[in-house]
Amino acid sequence: MKKIILAAAAALALSVPAVPSSLWAASEIKIPEEKWSFNGVLGKFDRAQVQRGYQVYKDVCAACHGLQYVAFRNLADLGYNEAQIKTLAAGYEVDDGPNEEGEMFKRKAKASDRLPKPFPNEQAARAANGGAFPPDLSLITKARAGGPDYIFHLMMGYEDPPADVQMMPGLNYNKYFPGHQIAMSKQISDGLVTYADGAPNDAASISKDVSAFLHWAAEPKLEARHSTGLRVLLYTLMFTIVAYLFKRRLWKNIPH
Amino acid sequence: MSTNTSTEKSAIRKAYEWHEARLPLVNWLDHNLGTKYPVPRNLNYWWNFGAIAMFMLGVMIASGVFLAMNYTPHVSLAFDSVERIMRDVNYGWLIRYMHANGASFFFIAIYIHILRGMYYGSYKPPREVLWWMGILIYLVMMATGFLGYVLPWGQMSFWGATVITNLFSAIPWVGESIVTLLWGGFSVDNPTLNRFFALHFLLPFVIVALVFLHIWALHVPGANNPLGIDAAPSDKIPFFPYFVVKDVFGLGVFILIYFAVVFYAPNMLGHPDNYIKANPLVTPAHIVPEWYYLPFYAILRAIPDKLLGVIAMFGSILIMFVLPWLDKHPVRSANFRPVFRVFFAIWVVNAVMLGWCGSQPAEGIALILSRIGAFWYFAHLIIVLPLLSWLETPKPLPVSISQSVLKAAE
Amino acid sequence: MANTAHGHAAAAAGETRRDFLLHTTVAMGVVGTGMMIWPLIHSMNPAADTLSLSTTEFNLSGLTEGQRITIVWRGKPVFVAHRTPKEIEEARAVNIAELRDPQTDESRVQKGKDQFLVIEGACTHLGCIPMGVKTTEPHGDFGGWFCPCHGSHYDTSGRIRKGPAPLNLHVPPYKFTTDTTVLIG
Numbered sequence: 001m002k003k004i005i006l007a008a009a010a011a012l013a014l015s016v017p018a019v020p021s022s023l024w025a026a027s028e029i030k031i032p033e034e035k036w037s038f039n040g041v042l043g044k045f046d047r048a049q050v051q052r053g054y055q056v057y058k059d060v061c062a063a064c065h066g067l068q069y070v071a072f073r074n075l076a077d078l079g080y081n082e083a084q085i086k087t088l089a090a091g092y093e094v095d096d097g098p099n100e101e102g103e104m105f106k107r108k109a110k111a112s113d114r115l116p117k118p119f120p121n122e123q124a125a126r127a128a129n130g131g132a133f134p135p136d137l138s139l140i141t142k143a144r145a146g147g148p149d150y151i152f153h154l155m156m157g158y159e160d161p162p163a164d165v166q167m168m169p170g171l172n173y174n175k176y177f178p179g180h181q182i183a184m185s186k187q188i189s190d191g192l193v194t195y196a197d198g199a200p201n202d203a204a205s206i207s208k209d210v211s212a213f214l215h216w217a218a219e220p221k222l223e224a225r226h227s228t229g230l231r232v233l234l235y236t237l238m239f240t241i242v243a244y245l246f247k248r249r250l251w252k253n254i255p256h
Numbered sequence: 257m258s259t260n261t262s263t264e265k266s267a268i269r270k271a272y273e274w275h276e277a278r279l280p281l282v283n284w285l286d287h288n289l290g291t292k293y294p295v296p297r298n299l300n301y302w303w304n305f306g307a308i309a310m311f312m313l314g315v316m317i318a319s320g321v322f323l324a325m326n327y328t329p330h331v332s333l334a335f336d337s338v339e340r341i342m343r344d345v346n347y348g349w350l351i352r353y354m355h356a357n358g359a360s361f362f363f364i365a366i367y368i369h370i371l372r373g374m375y376y377g378s379y380k381p382p383r384e385v386l387w388w389m390g391i392l393i394y395l396v397m398m399a400t401g402f403l404g405y406v407l408p409w410g411q412m413s414f415w416g417a418t419v420i421t422n423l424f425s426a427i428p429w430v431g432e433s434i435v436t437l438l439w440g441g442f443s444v445d446n447p448t449l450n451r452f453f454a455l456h457f458l459l460p461f462v463i464v465a466l467v468f469l470h471i472w473a474l475h476v477p478g479a480n481n482p483l484g485i486d487a488a489p490s491d492k493i494p495f496f497p498y499f500v501v502k503d504v505f506g507l508g509v510f511i512l513i514y515f516a517v518v519f520y521a522p523n524m525l526g527h528p529d530n531y532i533k534a535n536p537l538v539t540p541a542h543i544v545p546e547w548y549y550l551p552f553y554a555i556l557r558a559i560p561d562k563l564l565g566v567i568a569m570f571g572s573i574l575i576m577f578v579l580p581w582l583d584k585h586p587v588r589s590a591n592f593r594p595v596f597r598v599f600f601a602i603w604v605v606n607a608v609m610l611g612w613c614g615s616q617p618a619e620g621i622a623l624i625l626s627r628i629g630a631f632w633y634f635a636h637l638i639i640v641l642p643l644l645s646w647l648e649t650p651k652p653l654p655v656s657i658s659q660s661v662l663k664a665a666e
Numbered sequence: 667m668a669n670t671a672h673g674h675a676a677a678a679a680g681e682t683r684r685d686f687l688l689h690t691t692v693a694m695g696v697v698g699t700g701m702m703i704w705p706l707i708h709s710m711n712p713a714a715d716t717l718s719l720s721t722t723e724f725n726l727s728g729l730t731e732g733q734r735i736t737i738v739w740r741g742k743p744v745f746v747a748h749r750t751p752k753e754i755e756e757a758r759a760v761n762i763a764e765l766r767d768p769q770t771d772e773s774r775v776q777k778g779k780d781q782f783l784v785i786e787g788a789c790t791h792l793g794c795i796p797m798g799v800k801t802t803e804p805h806g807d808f809g810g811w812f813c814p815c816h817g818s819h820y821d822t823s824g825r826i827r828k829g830p831a832p833l834n835l836h837v838p839p840y841k842f843t844t845d846t847t848v849l850i851g
Contacts, residue, residue, distance in 0.1 A: 041520065069339045073718050100728065112718035135532075139339075142523060143531035178541075218531075221342070221349040228350070229519025235701075236515055239694045240508030246687035247505045254493060255661045256297045322706045326713075344713040347705035504691065 029176055031146035031153055036212060041230055044223050045216050047079040052195050053213025054078060056206055059193055061137065064129060064184075066117040069138035070217050073111040077220055078213075085111050092116050130170055132183030141211070141218040148215040150176065155207035158186035286496075288475060294492035295499050296481035298657050302376075303479070303499075304506030305369040310467065311507055312362035317460050319355040320404075327407065329453035331446045334409035335533040353522040359401050360525045361514045363548035366394060374579075375600060377588030378480040384580040386473035391576050393466045396459055398573075401546065403456040409449065410530030411540050417444045417452070419543060423556075426566040443536060483653070483660055484589030491657035542617060550614030551607050551633075557618040558630040568630065575637055582637055585645040592651040596644050603636045721851035723843070726782060734799045736787060739850045743787035743795055744838060745811070746848070749822060754780060756809060757823035767834045771823040774837050784840050784848065785824040789813040791831035796820060811835070 037046040054075070057067065072089040080088070089109040094116055097104035109116065118134075119125035126133050141147045153176045161173035161180075171181040188210075190202045199205065216222070276282055286292050326345050328337040341348035370390070373379055379387035406417040421438045425431040440447030481487060517524060525547060529540045545553050552569050559565035575582075583596075590597045606629050613626035654660035722739040724746065729735060734747040749757075757771040775783055787795050791813065797803040798811035798820075806812030806819035808827045813820075818829030825834040840850040 069336075069343060071715070071718070073714075074343070112715070139531040143528050145528050225349060225353075225519055225522070229515065232515055232519065232701075233512065235694075235698060236508060236512050239691070239698055240505065240512060242687060242690045242694060243501065243505040243508050246684075246691045247501045249684050249687055250497060250501050254297060254498065256299075318706060322709050325710065340713065340715065344715040346708040346711055346713060348709055348713070350705050351709055501691070504695070 029178065031149050031176060034149050034152055034208070036148060036215070038212070038215065038222055041226060043226055045078075046212065048197055048199065049209050050078050050213045050216050051080075052197070052199055052206075053209040053211070053216075055195065056188075056193055056210040057137070057213055060187055061210065062115075062118060064118055064125070064134040066119075066136045067115045067138050067217055068117060068136050069114070070220075071112060071114045072109060074220060077216065082111070089113060129183070134184070137214055137217065139218045141215040143218075146176075148211040151214055152207050152211040154182075155188050155211070156204060288471065289500075290496040291494040293475065293495040294489065295479050295495045296487040296491055296657055297493045297498075298481050298483060298491070298661055299479065299499065300482050301502075301506055302368065302372040302482075304503055304510075305365045305372060307503040308507055308510050309362065309365040309369055312358060312365055313460070313463060313467065315358050316355065316362060317464075319351045319358060320457070320460065322351055323355055324453075324457060327453075329407070329450050331409060331449055331534070334407060334449060338408045350518075353518045357514065357518050357522060357525060359404065360546070360548065361510070361517075362397070363401070365510070366397065367548070370394065371604060373480075375590045376480055376482060377484050377583070377585075377590070379580045380583070380588050381580065382477045383473070383480065386470065386477075387580060388577060389466055389470040389473050391573070393463055393470060395573065396463050396466065398549070400456060400459040400463065401548065403452045403459070405546060406444075406449065406452045407456060408530060409534045411532045411534055411538075412527045412530040412543070414444060414534035414536065415539055415543050416545060417448065420545075421448075423566050423569075426563040428563070445536075480588060481657065482589060482591060483657055484587060484592065485653055485657065487657050491661075544615055547611065547615070550612075551610035551629075552614070554610040554614035554626040555630040555633065557614070558623070558626040568634075572630075572633060575634070579637065579641075583641040583645055585648060585650070587650040587653065592653055593644070593648055594651065595648045596641075599636060599640050599644065603633070606632045606636070721849055723847060723849050725847050727846040731781070736799050737850075739786075739838060744850060745783070745785050745787045745799060745824070745835075747783040747785075747822075749781050749783055753809065753822040757821060757825075760821070760825075766826050766832065769823075769825060769834055774823050774825075774834070776842065779842060782848070783822075783824060784837060784850065785835040786838050788836070789815065789818055789831055790826065790833040790835065791816055791818055791829070796835070 036043070037049065038044060057065075072085050075085050075088065076082070089111055092109040092113075092115075093106045094109045094113050095104055096107045099105055117136075119128060122133055135143075141151055144150045146153075154174060157174045157176035159173055159175055161167050165173065165180065167173060168181055171183055172185050173180055174182045188203050188206050192203070192206055193201055195201055199209075219225075272282075323341065326337060326341045326348065328334055338352070341352050343349075345351075373387065373390070402416070402420055406413045421435055421444065424434045424438065427434060436442065438448070439445065440451060478487065478492075527544065544550070552572055555572050556565045556569040559568050585593065585596070587593055590600055609625060610629040610633065613622045613629060616622035618626070654663075720740055722737060722744075724737050726746065726748070729746065729748045731748050732750050732753075734745060736743045736745055738744070747753075754771070760771075762768045762770055772780070774785075775781075787799075789796050792815065794813050794815035796806075796811035796813040796818070798805045804812045804814075806821075806828075808819055808821035810822045810824060810827075811820040812818070813829065813831065816830050818831035819827050820831075820835055821827050823834075824837075826832070838850050840848055843849045
C-alpha cells in the first residue's frame with residue numbers, strides 16, 4: 001500500500017511539468033508547442049525578446065487592442081529604467097480631472113497610469129472595426145487554450161481558404177482560429193518592424209517576440225512564481241524526508 | 257542555575273494548572289488528538305487523508321480571508337480586483353493560486369477519504385452518523401466551491417452560476433420563484449454576486465463546525481481499520497505521537513504535489529474562459545464545471561428530462577445517506593469481500609468515466625457512456641450492494657488485529 | 667557485560683537519533699509554517715499600485731495671498747496656504763523655546779518660497795482634519811488651524827500651540843518642479 005501511494009505521488013509529481021497549461025487545451029485544432037525561455041522550472045522571460053515584443057505591440061497591435069491591466073510602471077519588469085518609463089509614458093495622453101473649473105482635461109501619462117485604451121468602449125471599437133471587437137490583450141495568453149503557442153501560431157496561421165470553405169464577407173481564413181474565420185486580417189509580415197538590437201525581424205520572429213511579451217503581460221509574476229516555487233518545493237521535500245525518517249524511527253518497534 | 261530553572265518551571269506549571277482547572281483545553285486536546293486517544297495500530301496510509309483534508313480546510317480559510325481583504329464583490333469591479341490581486345498585491349498571485357488550486361486539492365483529499373471509507377466499510381454500524389456528518393461536509397463543500405468559482409466573475413463564473421441556479425427552476429410550481437430569489441433579480445447579476453460572496457465566506461465556518469461533529473462522532477466508536485474488525489484495547493496505540501507523525505509525513509507528500517501544481521501549473525485545472533470577464537450576452541461554446549463536479553454533471557445531462565435529471569444529480573449524492581442500509585453485509589473491510597471488491601473497483605472506474613463524460617460535449621459516445629455510467633452508478637448502490645449483502649461469502653476474518661499484525665510481521 | 671553496555675550505548679545512540687529527528691521535524695515544520703504565513707501578512711501592506719500613486723502635482727498659480735486650499739495626497743488632505751506677510755511675521759516672532767514641538771518657521775517652508783506652507787491636514791492628536799482652510803471656519807487662537815475634535819490650536823506655521831496634540835502638523839516631502847508647480851511625495 002505504502003509503495004503504491006509513493007509511486008502514485010511520484011508519478012503525479014513528475015507528470016505535472018508534462019501536462020499542458022490547461023486540461024481543456026485539447027481542442028479539435030492541434031496547436032504545435034514552441035520553445036519559450038519562460039518554460040520549465042527555472043524559466044524566465046528573455047528581456048531582449050519581451051522588449052522587442054513590446055515594440056511590436058506598441059507599433060502594431062496597440063492600434064486596435066488595449067492592454068488595460070498593464071501600467072507603464074510594470075514595464076520595469078521588461079528591463080526599462082525609471083527614466084525610460086517616464087519618457088515612454090509621456091508619449092501618451094490620458095484623461096484626468098475634473099480640475100478646479102470642473103472640466104475634464106488631458107495630461108501626459110505618468111508611470112502609475114495604465115496603458116491607454118485604443119477605443120473608449122466596446123461600441124466604439126466595433127464601429128471602427130466593421131462590427132468586430134478586438135479583445136483586450138492583457139490576459140490573452142491565459143484566456144485562450146494553448147496560451148502563447150496559440151497566439152504565435154494564430155499570427156502565422158493565415159492561409160488561403162481551402163476550396164470547400166465558404167468564407168463569410170470580411171473574415172479571413174486562419175488555420176488555428178477556432179472555426180477558422182477570423183475578423184482580424186494578417187498583421188505580421190517579414191520586416192514589419194525594425195529592431196534596435198538588430199534581432200531577426202522575419203514574420204516568425206516578430207510573432208514569437210510579441211507572443212512572449214503578451215505572456216509577460218498575462219502572467220507578470222511568472223519569474224517570482226518559478227523561483228519561489230523551487231525554493232518552496234526543495235524545502236518541503238527536505239521536510240518530508242525528515243518527517244519520514246522520524247516516522248520510521250518512531251514506529252520501529254511497533255508492529256502494525 | 258538548575259534551581260532557578262526549576263522554580264521558573266513550577267511558576268509556569270502553576271499558571272498552566274490554574275488555567276487548566278478553569279478551562280481544560282490541553283486535557284481536551286490530549287483526549288481527542290493526543291496521547292489519550294487510542295487508535296488501531298494497523299491504519300494504513302489511506303487513513304492520512306482525513307488529516308490532510310483538515311489541513312486543506314485550514315489553507316482555504318487562511319488564504320480566503322486574505323483574498324477577501326482585496327476582493328470587491330461588484331460586477332464591474334470583481335474581475336479587476338482579482339487581477340489587482342494577481343498583479344499588485346504583495347504575494348497576491350501566490351495566495352490566489354493557492355486558493356484556486358487548494359479547492360481542487362481539498363476535493364482530491366476528500367474523494368480519497370470517502371473512497372477509503374467505502375472500501376473499508378467505515379459507514380457500517382456503529383459509524384452511520386459519522387458517515388452522515390461526512391456527507392454533510394461534502395455537500396457544504398460543493399456549495400462553497402460553486403459559490404467561490406463565481407467570485408472572479410469570468411465567463412465560466414457567470415455561466416456556471418447561471419446554469420447551476422437554473423437547476424432549481426426544474427422544481428414544479430415554485431422553481432421559477434426560487435431561482436428569482438437566488439438571483440435577487442431576473443438574471444445572475446450584482447445582487448447574486450454580492451450574496452454569493454457573503455455565503456462563500458460563511459460556509460467554510462459551517463464546515464468547521466461539521467468537522468467538529470464528524471470528529472466527535474468518530475471518537476464515540478473509535479476509528480475503523482483496514483481489517484474492519486473491532487479493535488481491542490491492546491490493538492491500539494496513542495494518536496500522539498504515532499499517528500500525528502505519520503500524518504505529518506503523509507501531509508508532506510501531499511503538499512509537495514499541491515505546491516508543484518500551484519507553482520508550476522497553476523492554471524492546469526482551470527478553464528481559459530474564466531480569464532475573460534463575464535459577458536451576460538455571450539455564452540461560451542462549451543460550458544464545463546470544475547473537475548470535481550464532472551461526474552454529477554454527467555448524470556444531470558444523461559437524463560433527457562429536466563426535472564428527472566436534476567433529481568438524479570442530487571439523488572446521486574443524497575443516496576449516500578442510506579448507504580449503511582443498502583450494504584448490510586456484516587463484514588466491513590473489502591479485503592475480506594472478494595466480490596464486493598471487484599464491484600467497488602468497477603464503481604470507481606465508472607465514476608471516473610462519468611467525470612470524463614461530464615467534460616465532453618453532451619453528444620455521441622460521451623452521451624451514451626454517461627447514460628450507461630449513470631445507470632451503473634445507481635444500480636451498484638441500489639441493486640448490487642443489497643444483493644451482495646445477502647449472497648456474498650466473506651473470507652475468514654482474523655481473530656484480532658494483533659494476531660493479524662504479528663502474523664504479517666513474521 | 668560488554669554486551670549489555672553495548673546495548674545501552676546503542677539505545678542511547680538510538681534515543682539521540684530519535685531526538686534529533688524530532689527536533690528537526692518540529693523546527694522545519696515551524697519555520698515552514700512561518701514562511702507560509704509571511705506572504706499572507708505581507709499581502710496586507712500597500713500594494714504596488716497603491717505605492718505608485720504616492721505623488722501628487724499641484725499648480726499654485728491660482729492661489730492668491732491669504733488663501734488656503736486642501737488638496738489630496740495618498741487619499742489624505744494636504745493644506746496649502748499662501749500666507750500673508752503678517753502671517754509669516756507672526757509665525758517667526760514666536761520664541762521657539764516656548765513651543766511644545768520646537769521648530770522654526772523657516773525649517774517648515776522652502777527657502778525663497780516662504781509664503782507657501784504645505785502641511786498634512788491631519789491633527790497629530792488623533793487624526794481629525796483641523797478647521798481653518800476656509801475664511802469662515804475657526805482658525806484657533808493663533809490664526810492658523812483649529813481641530814474641533816479635541817481643541818488643538820495650530821499657528822500660521824501649523825505648529826501646535828494649545829490643546830492635546832503633541833506635535834506640529836507634519837510637513838510632507840515636496841519640491842517645486844517649476845516656479846508655480848509643487849510635487850508632493
